[in-house]
Amino acid sequence: MSTEPSAAPGAPSARPARRPAAVLAYVVAALALALLLGTAGPAGAADDKPGQRIAEGLRKSPVYVDPSYRQAFPADQQRRLAKKIKASGIPVRVVVVPFISGDAWGGEPDKMVDVVRDRLGESKQREAVYMTLSKSEGFLNGYEFPRDGKHQAFWGVAAVGHQEDMDGKSLYAKFSRALEIVKSGNGDKQYEQATKDLDRSGTPSADEDGAEDADGSSPLLLAALIVPALAVLVVAVLVYRARRSRTSTRAPFTSPRSVFATARKAGVRDLRKRAQRELLTYNEELLAHEPGDSAADGEEAADTDLLQLSLDAYAAAGTVLDNARDIPDLAGVLALLHEGRDALRRSASTGSARSTAALPLCFFHPLHGPAAERVRWRPLGRRESLDVAACGDCAAAVAGRRAPEVLTQAHEDRRIPYFEVPPEHSLWAATGYGSLTEDTLTERVLRGDFTRTR
Template sequence: MSSDPKRTAAVLAAAFLAAAFLAVAPAASAHASDHDPSAGERIARALRGSPVYVDASYTTAVPPSRQRQLAAEIKKTHLPIKVVLTPLTKGDAFDGESDVLADVVHDRLPQRDLILITTDGDFPDTLNGYEWPSDTHQTDDAARATAFLDETREAGLADMTAKAVELVAEGDGTKVYEEATKDLRSPSPDDGTSKSVSHGSRSWLWLLIAVAALAALVLTGSRLASRRRSRTADVPELVFATARAADEAELRRRAETEVLALGEATREAPADRTPALQQALDAYTAAGTVLDAARGVPDLAGVLALVAEGENALSGTAAPLPLCFFNPLHGRATARTTWRPLGRRDRLRIAACPGCATALTRRRPPEVLTDTAPDGRTVPYFEIPAERSVWAATGYGSYGSLTEQVNRGDFTRSLG
């Protein structure tokens, strides 16, 4: 009896993937019992007050104003939707598994019917969907579809989550997912029709994506050492469809979204209960000024820093911290520390994110945002002369109010 070598290879590959899935599934289930109960309870407690939980490290991507918008959109659906956006890494309270996170949160929430949208542990810029007691609203497919739709493929986390909520409410996530991924499914050698991708908690599609990514990197002899690395024809577009490219175009879209969200938040804020409303409005004006004239990543990072100042004013937080001094794209700082720049004797008091603070403690150089010096060299942004860069002059807010300096014309003068 003759056999088709291609068909045999396909069957063997499918068997290998199935065996791998079955091997890791029990381990994932076991992790559910080894989790840190305080982490799950903390998230569940927050979800009892709001349908949206965003970890502090994601508040730059999904600021409080966007969180309120998402909560309002969820309320309009009249569905038991909850959103948990938190980084997942191997060895954390959920062992980096969104399945474990979902089970833990579900166990600690009182309602029987629940729709949960979470971040993914393997692909941080994608979403997973879960529903109890059954996937009536096609939540799984609705969440995963956002990584493949043209409108959200390179969108920020807030926009992807909003789209997932919209698809869940419409109830046709499977149709949308299959349409968005139809080009990724090969015709069957038997009947020429496309086979559907299986919808497990760990779809084979994601395994195939990982294999494709590895093969592409081996063939090109390099790896993705920078998130802003240019796309090349040698790397399958599918790999990039599952990861948000942190390039200037994406950052500009993100900055535009956050400025609009800050504007809406200031308009909705009650004047009698928002003592610093004028400061928030000033920050909104400054952010718009910089966004309109932004010439690159350092300027766009400045937009995010100004939005953060506006959000601080709205929240009324005492002595709020700005974004990370070393790289505002790291998100909000969590502590102030002293730091001595290389070649200088004086020490600066700056605000740092957890990663940069740890690097300083271990005497390692933090990852810094770079800019172009007048002589054309690429240098840390804070090495640009202060008269040529309002960001160097202010440390993106570490040295005082960035809003005041932009609104008095420092940014415009530095452009000149």
């Protein structure tokens, strides 16, 4: 997830002045970043800022890429694709944004397209072709207006995901191929060619449910497939709403425990997606945050410091996510977001609670979630002991003289506990995800420690 950190990696550790005006300017910058992210609004919300941001981007270029995809789709490739689109003479718009359940368009690409077209003021009869990512990874979606247009974009763009030579190719290569098919105007034929080896009786993909019957399949067959799927969808929505209602009274700035519960068994790819979603969620929390009322100058200064930390944590988490290459790095993203959320909680509180910092994530395995207490722990084979933060399970293991579950990392062709990696090679080993240092993880990342230890 691409963000603009408040200090470039490797820069001196001087921090901005703690003045309300400086923080206000930072808040404005954070708001701008939030608009660029453009996907974190709740489903069904009236907030159309993400759609407006995409529309503004498309007025400048026919290719809009969300910051979370800028590494996968670099700026130079965006410009090259934009030139191809302009040379084609076809009003093609490419929108590359993530689709997440609960975002501004309910995770539905077609709804995003409708919102963006509305923000652009395009009539239903105005010719346009939109290309987006699909909800199914590796595939693309095409939308043509008017619906019965001459470019056959719906099936033509979908064909790219089924073409063997496109497997594993870059986003630039896939969208370029989709543009070629749209230019040829024979998308239906290309889709049939790309899928000729598929079993025609198989179920359509999630993005093709409800689409026109391109190969003449029986409507009864489609109904038999779609109706059960809709029933499952309705149940899923009801369960989701019920869970939302049960959890609505929780503190707003605590790291969702469900993230940690599922992340423990996730691979790098899945955990990266979870970290991206958490960064988007935290962005929303920043926008919704209202600092506590401060009567005294000292409390106002404390609010300013905490707000600055929460904003810095957002930038630091984005920096680590951009460069994360393994699970310990992605766990670091969650640790930074936990740190930022705690700063938000404290700035919204009053009295003695303001200065009470939460414990960091579990030292032994940060994907266990926030620590419950601090414990004295002596590593096997060593005389000295450490004071570390531990979750309930790990604290019980230490108290019972049992080995707690630990996060491992590959180092010199073998897997070892992450904290046994030489600290000069790992920020996480040097800090224990916040257990072993007085300064914050956010400060360490923004002054360049994460980059220097890689």
